[in-house]
Amino acid sequence: MRTxxxxxxxxxxxxxxxxxxxWSVLALARGENVSAAWMVAAALGSYAIAYRFxxxxxxxxxxxxxxxxxxxxxxxxxxxxxxxxxxxxLLGHHFAAIAGAGPLVGxxxxxxxxxxxxxxxxxxxxxxxxxxxxxxxxxxxxxxxxRSLGQMAREEIGxxxxxxxxxxxxxxxxxxxGVLALVIVNALASSPWGTFSIGMTIPIALxxxxxxxxxxxxxxxxxxxxxxxxxxxxxxxxxxVAESSWAGAFTLAPSTLVIWLVAYGFIASILPVWTLLxxxxxxxxxxxxxxxxxxxxxxVVALPALKMPAVTDFAKHGNGPVFAGSLFPFxxxxxxxxxxxxxxxxxxxxxxxxxxxxxxxxxxxGYGAMLMESSVAVMALVAASIIDPGLYFAMNAPSxxxxxxxxxxxxxxxxxxxxxxxxxxxxxxxNVDEASLLSRTGGAPTLAVGVSExxxxxxxxxxxxxxxxxxxxFEALFILTALDAGTRVGRFMLQDMLGNVYRPFKNVSWxxxxxxxxxxxxxxxxxxxxxxxxxxxGGINQLFPIFGISNQLLAAVALxxxxxxxxxxxxLKWAWITGIPLAWDATVTLTASWQxxxxxxxxxxxxxxxxxxxxxxxxxxxxxPAKSMDDMHTVVTNSTVDGVLSAILAVLVVVVIAxxxxxxxxxxxxxxxxxxxxxxxxxxxxxAPAGLLPTxxxxxxxxxxxxxxxxxxxx
Amino acid sequence: MWSAFRRATSGVRWYVRELMDxxxxxxxxxxxxxxxxxxxxxxxxxxERMRTDRQEADPRQGFRCC
Numbered sequence: 001m002r003t004x005x006x007x008x009x010x011x012x013x014x015x016x017x018x019x020x021x022x023w024s025v026l027a028l029a030r031g032e033n034v035s036a037a038w039m040v041a042a043a044l045g046s047y048a049i050a051y052r053f054x055x056x057x058x059x060x061x062x063x064x065x066x067x068x069x070x071x072x073x074x075x076x077x078x079x080x081x082x083x084x085x086x087x088x089x090l091l092g093h094h095f096a097a098i099a100g101a102g103p104l105v106g107x108x109x110x111x112x113x114x115x116x117x118x119x120x121x122x123x124x125x126x127x128x129x130x131x132x133x134x135x136x137x138x139x140x141x142x143x144x145x146x147r148s149l150g151q152m153a154r155e156e157i158g159x160x161x162x163x164x165x166x167x168x169x170x171x172x173x174x175x176x177x178g179v180l181a182l183v184i185v186n187a188l189a190s191s192p193w194g195t196f197s198i199g200m201t202i203p204i205a206l207x208x209x210x211x212x213x214x215x216x217x218x219x220x221x222x223x224x225x226x227x228x229x230x231x232x233x234x235x236x237x238x239x240x241v242a243e244s245s246w247a248g249a250f251t252l253a254p255s256t257l258v259i260w261l262v263a264y265g266f267i268a269s270i271l272p273v274w275t276l277l278x279x280x281x282x283x284x285x286x287x288x289x290x291x292x293x294x295x296x297x298x299x300v301v302a303l304p305a306l307k308m309p310a311v312t313d314f315a316k317h318g319n320g321p322v323f324a325g326s327l328f329p330f331x332x333x334x335x336x337x338x339x340x341x342x343x344x345x346x347x348x349x350x351x352x353x354x355x356x357x358x359x360x361x362x363x364x365x366g367y368g369a370m371l372m373e374s375s376v377a378v379m380a381l382v383a384a385s386i387i388d389p390g391l392y393f394a395m396n397a398p399s400x401x402x403x404x405x406x407x408x409x410x411x412x413x414x415x416x417x418x419x420x421x422x423x424x425x426x427x428x429x430x431n432v433d434e435a436s437l438l439s440r441t442g443g444a445p446t447l448a449v450g451v452s453e454x455x456x457x458x459x460x461x462x463x464x465x466x467x468x469x470x471x472x473x474f475e476a477l478f479i480l481t482a483l484d485a486g487t488r489v490g491r492f493m494l495q496d497m498l499g500n501v502y503r504p505f506k507n508v509s510w511x512x513x514x515x516x517x518x519x520x521x522x523x524x525x526x527x528x529x530x531x532x533x534x535x536x537x538g539g540i541n542q543l544f545p546i547f548g549i550s551n552q553l554l555a556a557v558a559l560x561x562x563x564x565x566x567x568x569x570x571x572l573k574w575a576w577i578t579g580i581p582l583a584w585d586a587t588v589t590l591t592a593s594w595q596x597x598x599x600x601x602x603x604x605x606x607x608x609x610x611x612x613x614x615x616x617x618x619x620x621x622x623x624x625p626a627k628s629m630d631d632m633h634t635v636v637t638n639s640t641v642d643g644v645l646s647a648i649l650a651v652l653v654v655v656v657i658a659x660x661x662x663x664x665x666x667x668x669x670x671x672x673x674x675x676x677x678x679x680x681x682x683x684x685x686x687x688a689p690a691g692l693l694p695t696x697x698x699x700x701x702x703x704x705x706x707x708x709x710x711x712x713x714x715x
Numbered sequence: 716m717w718s719a720f721r722r723a724t725s726g727v728r729w730y731v732r733e734l735m736d737x738x739x740x741x742x743x744x745x746x747x748x749x750x751x752x753x754x755x756x757x758x759x760x761x762x763e764r765m766r767t768d769r770q771e772a773d774p775r776q777g778f779r780c781c
Binding site: 077078079080081083085086088089092093096097100148212213217218219220221224272273274277278281282285286346347350351478481482485486488489491492508509 | 728730731732733734735736737739740742743745746747750759760762763764766767768769770771772773774775776778779
């Protein structure tokens with residue numbers, strides 16, 4: 001029998017006690033403001049236990065990662081995309097690739113139900129679903145030379161399931177881009193400071209691109225430092241511009257911003273990678289990691305008090321202004337990234353498996369990086385929960401609900417039970433140098449207010465406006481990168497699909513095809529963006545649930561592929577590891593889709609909404625919040641599109657799951673019929689530790705391996 | 716004290732260079748010299764061009780998430 005030593009037992013008991021204390025205070029405290037310290041304790045304690053025990057169990061008992069087996073990086077090393085990468089570097093790489101605007105936006109919106117439901121889902125979700133998905137996909141893709149999720153679905157489930165998975169991925173990409181662009185529009189509308197500084201990122205990136213291409217190729221660090229310095233300068237200059245006579249030129253209406261963004265997306269995606277995409281990517285990686293570290297320090301140093309109630313009335317009645325629908329299933333939809341995100345499976349099955357040194361590191365990279373992303377989501381939730389709830393609702397409710405004046409907004413928000421005076425609303429906007437904070441939906445402005453609050457606690461209130469715009473810039477930067485990169489990926493998929501009809505499309509550098517497919521992709525997400533801006537019912541309110549549903553449906557596809565692979569690779573008894581998250585995720589998303597399609601509450605169900613507004617049009621009436629007959633027609637069209645889309649996505653995923661189930665059942669009945677496309681075993685020659693810190697045995701092993709190499713080199 | 720500081724800064728420098736893929740060229744040269752000694756080693760300019768061209772051809776490489 002194995003016995004644990006006393007020190008280990010004591011340490012882990014203490015960790016468990018910290019986590020338990022955090023959870024108890026969060027769940028039981030009523031009436032007074034709870035410190036964010038408890039949320040940090042609950043999160044970090046739970047992560048530590050999950051990483052130490054659950055991820056280890058999955059790695060060694062279920063997946064049986066094999067340290068002696070060579071990874072694709074070792075076998076296929078070509079010095080470029082396949083190459084064994086130091087585990088600490090790859091952790092940073094993988095983290096930078098999975099964490100973007102998602103974990104920052106979702107938790108902010110979900111805060112309308114209070115901080116508790118979101119916290120529970122982020123932490124429990126990541127431990128049992130999100131991190132498991134990332135890790136298992138990474139494992140299976142590593143065993144298949146870094147095959148993509150779509151390829152694995154085709155090879156392991158079948159062409160039908162594979163095609164459905166591909167189509168779902170494309171649809172999801174389009175919706176994602178539309179929603180992310182909408183978040184930017186809402187953050188930059190009538191904000192000359194923000195618009196100027198974000199606009200300046202384009203010349204800065206072009207300059208960096210020129211530097212890297214012509215002046216000093218490959219000197220990424222120095223050019224990134226120059227870029228970050230210029231970026232901060234642009235941020236400071238934004239204030240001067242906003243106070244100067246140029247302010248008018250940078251004060252743009254949402255509909256103007258839509259045109260700019262779609263034009264930007266199109267031009268950026270047909271320009272060569274080196275001009276904009278690559279330099280902007282360096283810039284956003286620097287800013288992303290830097291800001292997240294700053295934010296973590298800020299939260300721990302300031303330990304602000306949470307002002308949002310643990311659970312609001314909107315959670316019980318499902319009539320919240322930020323997004324409609326009840327706690328189940330909509331909290332689990334709204335918070336995708338940070339708890340369970342289907343998109344990660346595209347990273348875990350693409351770039352990362354081609355770079356991993358040892359199979360034993362899959363636990364640290366797959367599970368560990370996702371825990372880090374989850375902690376970013378917790379920070380976003382903290383940021384949204386420390387601002388005054390009255391301000392939170394005034395910022396996140398659509399203008400159709402709260403009107404456009406501070407008096408009106410104060411009145412409406414107070415009627416929901418969150419008191420905030422018109423003067424306080426006006427002051428809050430003035431504090432961050434914005435004309436108004438009303439209905440700045442989309443999460444980014446709210447997060448920025450929360451971040452500025454935390455940073456101002458550390459640096460003093462005079463920098464509050466700077467920090468607000470810093471946070472906006474930080475989010476806008478990687479959303480713009482995502483628009484460019486996402487359009488390219490969407491185009492690539494489209495070229496591939498159209499290539500089956502007309503051959504020349506397959507040639508990805510065929511100029512006319514490139515421009516045409518780019519234009520189609522931009523038009524598609526541009527449509528959702530345009531709809532989101534002009535939607536009388538509130539764009540984020542309508543579109544964010546579809547984004548969440550699509551992301552979670554992609555997770556269902558990934559989990560279905562994982563479960564099938566577990567069954568087919570003789571791990572039937574462990575199929576529940578991904579099977580239970582799959583069942584939960586499918587229940588949540590299909591319930592949400594069902595409600596979005598069939599609910600008889602016009603706030604929730606798209607078709608009910610459509611019929612209510614259509615009936616009013618037939619009767620010649622204008623229903624609020626629509627202001628004109630045009631608005632009424634917009635609502636009818638949008639509801640129809642949104643409803644049809646929700647239905648199609650749900651059907652696609654049901655197809656994938658059913659197909660996966662068929663393959664699993666067939667394998668259990670007649671294993672001889674299934675084939676497994678795992679790459680054959682090759683012995684690994686690399687010696688490297690599995691975890692972040694090497695154990696004593698691993699150090700000795702490394703030293704021995706060095707000696708052997710040293711002797712050979714000396715001969 | 717001083718040597719600890721030096722170690723820390725060189726560690727940070729190493730990490731940033733690796734993370735931002737600034738070391739890609741050296742890695743590639745080492746790879747070519749080791750595994751294909753007869754092949755010609757491209758200069759840095761050509762190598763960096765080849766790298767961005769590859770990303771151009773398959774944008775899924777280096778894709779970032781939401």
